[in-house]
Amino acid sequence: MLEWKRVPMFIILYILAITSTTSTNAIASQNDKFVPQDNYLISCGASASVQLDDGRTFRSDPESTSFLSTPADIKITANNFPTAASLLSPLYLSARVFSDVSTYSFFVSQPGRHWIRLYFLPIPDKQYNLTTATFSVFTDDMVLLHDFSFIASPLNPVLREYIVTTQGDNLKIIFTPKKDSIAFINAIEVVSAPASLIPNTTNSLPPQEQFDISNNALQVVYRLNMGGALVTAFNDTLGRTWLPDAPFLKLEAAAKAAWVPPRTIKYPDDKTNTPLIAPAFIYSTAQQTASTNTSQAIFNITWEMEAEPGFKYLIRLHFCDIISKALNSLYFNVYINGMMGVPNLDLSSLTMGLAVAYYQDFTVDSSSIINSTLMVQVGPSTTDSSYTDAILNGLEVMKISNQANSLDGLFSPKSSSQLGKRTLTGVGLALAVIAAALGMVICCRRNRRPEWQKTNSFHSWFLPLNSSHSSFMSSCSRLSRNRFGSTRTKSGFSSIFASSAYGIGRYFTFAEIQKATKNFEEKDVIGVGGFGKVYLGVLEDGTKLAIKRGNPSSDQGMNEFLTEIQMLSKLRHRHLVSLIGCCDENNEMILVYEFMSNGPLRDHLYGGTNLKPLSWKQRLEISIGAAKGLHYLHTGAAQGIIHRDVKTTNILLDENFVAKVADFGLSKAAPSLEQTHVSTAVKGSFGYLDPEYFRRQQLTEKSDVYSFGVVLFEVLCARPAINPALPRDQVNLAEWALTWYRKGELNKIIDPHIAGQIRPDSLEMFAEAAEKCLADYGVDRPSMGDVLWKLEFALQLQEKGDIVDGTGNGIPMKSFNASGFDDMEKPSSAMPPVQGR
Ligand SMILES: *[C@@H]1O[C@H](CO)[C@@H](O)[C@H](O)[C@H]1NC(C)=O
Ligand SMILES: *[C@@H]1O[C@H](CO)[C@@H](O)[C@H](O)[C@H]1NC(C)=O
Ligand SMILES: *[C@@H]1O[C@H](CO)[C@@H](O)[C@H](O)[C@H]1NC(C)=O
Numbered sequence: 001m002l003e004w005k006r007v008p009m010f011i012i013l014y015i016l017a018i019t020s021t022t023s024t025n026a027i028a029s030q031n032d033k034f035v036p037q038d039n040y041l042i043s044c045g046a047s048a049s050v051q052l053d054d055g056r057t058f059r060s061d062p063e064s065t066s067f068l069s070t071p072a073d074i075k076i077t078a079n080n081f082p083t084a085a086s087l088l089s090p091l092y093l094s095a096r097v098f099s100d101v102s103t104y105s106f107f108v109s110q111p112g113r114h115w116i117r118l119y120f121l122p123i124p125d126k127q128y129n130l131t132t133a134t135f136s137v138f139t140d141d142m143v144l145l146h147d148f149s150f151i152a153s154p155l156n157p158v159l160r161e162y163i164v165t166t167q168g169d170n171l172k173i174i175f176t177p178k179k180d181s182i183a184f185i186n187a188i189e190v191v192s193a194p195a196s197l198i199p200n201t202t203n204s205l206p207p208q209e210q211f212d213i214s215n216n217a218l219q220v221v222y223r224l225n226m227g228g229a230l231v232t233a234f235n236d237t238l239g240r241t242w243l244p245d246a247p248f249l250k251l252e253a254a255a256k257a258a259w260v261p262p263r264t265i266k267y268p269d270d271k272t273n274t275p276l277i278a279p280a281f282i283y284s285t286a287q288q289t290a291s292t293n294t295s296q297a298i299f300n301i302t303w304e305m306e307a308e309p310g311f312k313y314l315i316r317l318h319f320c321d322i323i324s325k326a327l328n329s330l331y332f333n334v335y336i337n338g339m340m341g342v343p344n345l346d347l348s349s350l351t352m353g354l355a356v357a358y359y360q361d362f363t364v365d366s367s368s369i370i371n372s373t374l375m376v377q378v379g380p381s382t383t384d385s386s387y388t389d390a391i392l393n394g395l396e397v398m399k400i401s402n403q404a405n406s407l408d409g410l411f412s413p414k415s416s417s418q419l420g421k422r423t424l425t426g427v428g429l430a431l432a433v434i435a436a437a438l439g440m441v442i443c444c445r446r447n448r449r450p451e452w453q454k455t456n457s458f459h460s461w462f463l464p465l466n467s468s469h470s471s472f473m474s475s476c477s478r479l480s481r482n483r484f485g486s487t488r489t490k491s492g493f494s495s496i497f498a499s500s501a502y503g504i505g506r507y508f509t510f511a512e513i514q515k516a517t518k519n520f521e522e523k524d525v526i527g528v529g530g531f532g533k534v535y536l537g538v539l540e541d542g543t544k545l546a547i548k549r550g551n552p553s554s555d556q557g558m559n560e561f562l563t564e565i566q567m568l569s570k571l572r573h574r575h576l577v578s579l580i581g582c583c584d585e586n587n588e589m590i591l592v593y594e595f596m597s598n599g600p601l602r603d604h605l606y607g608g609t610n611l612k613p614l615s616w617k618q619r620l621e622i623s624i625g626a627a628k629g630l631h632y633l634h635t636g637a638a639q640g641i642i643h644r645d646v647k648t649t650n651i652l653l654d655e656n657f658v659a660k661v662a663d664f665g666l667s668k669a670a671p672s673l674e675q676t677h678v679s680t681a682v683k684g685s686f687g688y689l690d691p692e693y694f695r696r697q698q699l700t701e702k703s704d705v706y707s708f709g710v711v712l713f714e715v716l717c718a719r720p721a722i723n724p725a726l727p728r729d730q731v732n733l734a735e736w737a738l739t740w741y742r743k744g745e746l747n748k749i750i751d752p753h754i755a756g757q758i759r760p761d762s763l764e765m766f767a768e769a770a771e772k773c774l775a776d777y778g779v780d781r782p783s784m785g786d787v788l789w790k791l792e793f794a795l796q797l798q799e800k801g802d803i804v805d806g807t808g809n810g811i812p813m814k815s816f817n818a819s820g821f822d823d824m825e826k827p828s829s830a831m832p833p834v835q836g837r
């Protein structure tokens, strides 16, 4: 496997930090000089103005100025800063410390896109330890940083660059320390950006359609000069810094650098590209395909960058044909995240010449970001093999704010009650701004309050959508109201796309919900839980939804409801039921899920009316799917999550019988290392409960493993976990099945519908997995990963047998001899993958 060379982020940030102190007003080598309308340069906490080498002056921010409002006037300066202070911009040598919410407020003379650059370095101070600072930074309507801290890299300066859109005549930057912590900032720039720099709409991948980003904020995460050197702010037309691309090349040998003198670069007469987009320094260098010998294999040139899942990215590719000797001799493909971005890109017909600067933008959907990696590739045309060369001159990657109006996490800057009121003017506007700021502060505090579950509303919570279901989302009907501030379109389709593409759920009005459920028609109830009822909902276009209506009168129900939202907002997985949206109008607590047309697994095992029994292979696949979902809950999310109520009614099947784990109402985050157990009232369902949990009140992931063991026997035997109608020794499935298993006669209690299909080795593997799950002590139980492994292996054994037999029916039951288990083939090294998606 090719080694992914990743440049430590701190190096990048460091370079950015030390170089971008030159600037917008510096000598741009191009004639199109841009003069920003708004140009606020603040050296925070400094006692006097700071003059930089590039001629710019950063003014100080005395508390008396109209810029800053802070409850305590705390300024610090680093007088004897030890590390390479001479390399650092003087901007880092002072800071303002905020013990409580503090706001910088700037007058905006020209609404539109503005850069915000934030400089951070936790400089030493006797009184304040800035390394421990944890805080969030907002604008009026965007989250820029959420619970940001320096613990990981205390000695590196950090420069964050954002592009925000201002609507009114004021731009606020609000610093909010986490409870019992502080916030700080070393320097701030707020500078107008040229209107032409960022388009209002771009092509989106997938699918190829226009995507509106006019109201989104962007965070610049990568800006690369392909095949060239570091281009500093000094040589850029807009004070940007461009890094060399080599560290991001996946296979260096696949690329070679090309260079022409910058003065040979031409910009198109129609102004579709200007030096403001990127200076000639960028277009005059490129990486091109290294091996153009047709006898040899031609590779793509591949760049890989780290990306945050759940966010969309704006990718800008800069091209300029500096390698061809004649027109129309370069055709190549451009891929983003493995998807075709541009097939057969023919630069000379687009630009009508050689060495003419050209760029193209894409927004990529979060669903295409795999392993947190963003991949850009250029490579040979697939339709015409006579062209083998490909080039790329520059690359910019910008994170796009999500539907929660955030560039860092899923929490919105304000509670929804303040949204959609932008039309207020005058005093009303001022009040709204204050209210919004207050709302925001309250909301942020609520977000981090540990006992948040006790609050009575979840206005500030945003709901994710399982990104694997964006096609489902696209099929949803019109978005009648989108209170989370995304764009509205006439057709509605693209706003649905926009909302789904962000990985965040859609907002439903109560009226829509009423209509979809025929005003909560009792005969459409498809489930009931502690929180309330689940209804089948049908949208106008026929899309079916599962609509869970909270019952606010039950306190416990409310907690579970909120827990579920919190849990689901962190989780996305093919084998977890996805949340599509919510409604909180009229104090309702309504969650909208994808509808799982085949209902609970239990109904297909027993008790369901007239359902065709599942085959053994289907049961294996379903068990594997559910195991993957649980495995993801335990290991995949930021923090391990214990489901606490694993049972066959909480494993739902979609139209293709893909299993998805549902109902996180009882979920609790797994204990962290310091906190070795979580003691809570015993929850869960009788018959599935971990006996150790009863004995010691200890809840671990292994409690889910136990319950899953019961599920596996239920799948095998097709009977309930507890059946009080049966003789005493048979009431509890776990005990009963283990007795037979240990006698080596498990075959006697297998569901007769499948008994004849199961290959003995497959059964052995399956039963062994189930038995291990039911070990008395958690430590003796396997992890969900191990269980998954065994189940995958059981499926493989079954399939292998099916192929060998050629009948597809497996081996007849009579050849099965439970006592012959020891002769069975043991797992070899050719193991099935254990990985959940
Ligand atoms: C500041 O806090 C960090 C993290 O807790 C700690 O490692 C460091 O020693 C502290 N510095 C000072 C000067 O107390
Ligand atoms: C985007 O839209 C705004 C307002 O409609 C307009 O002023 C601006 O010029 C547009 N930007 C581009 C790049 O078209
Ligand atoms: C600007 O570009 C020129 C020409 O490539 C180079 O010699 C110079 O070092 C650059 N200056 C900075 C500050 O990057």
Ligand SMILES: *[C@@H]1O[C@H](CO)[C@@H](O)[C@H](O)[C@H]1NC(C)=O
Residues within 6 Å of the ligand: 290, 291, 292, 293, 296
């Ligand atoms: C291309 O092929 C020629 C002759 O086969 C060889 O001499 C040359 O080294 C090859 N070039 C590359 C880049 O592999």
Ligand SMILES: *[C@@H]1O[C@H](CO)[C@@H](O)[C@H](O)[C@H]1NC(C)=O
Residues within 6 Å of the ligand: 298, 299, 300, 335, 337, 338, 339, 377, 379, 380
């Ligand atoms: C280049 O990458 C694309 C997408 O990842 C892939 O489909 C194509 O086969 C690759 N081409 C070559 C020559 O490796």
Ligand SMILES: *[C@@H]1O[C@H](CO)[C@@H](O)[C@H](O)[C@H]1NC(C)=O
Residues within 6 Å of the ligand: 370, 371
């Ligand atoms: C993602 O990472 C895992 C583990 O590092 C690896 O096994 C897997 O192949 C990667 N997937 C892709 C699509 O690169």
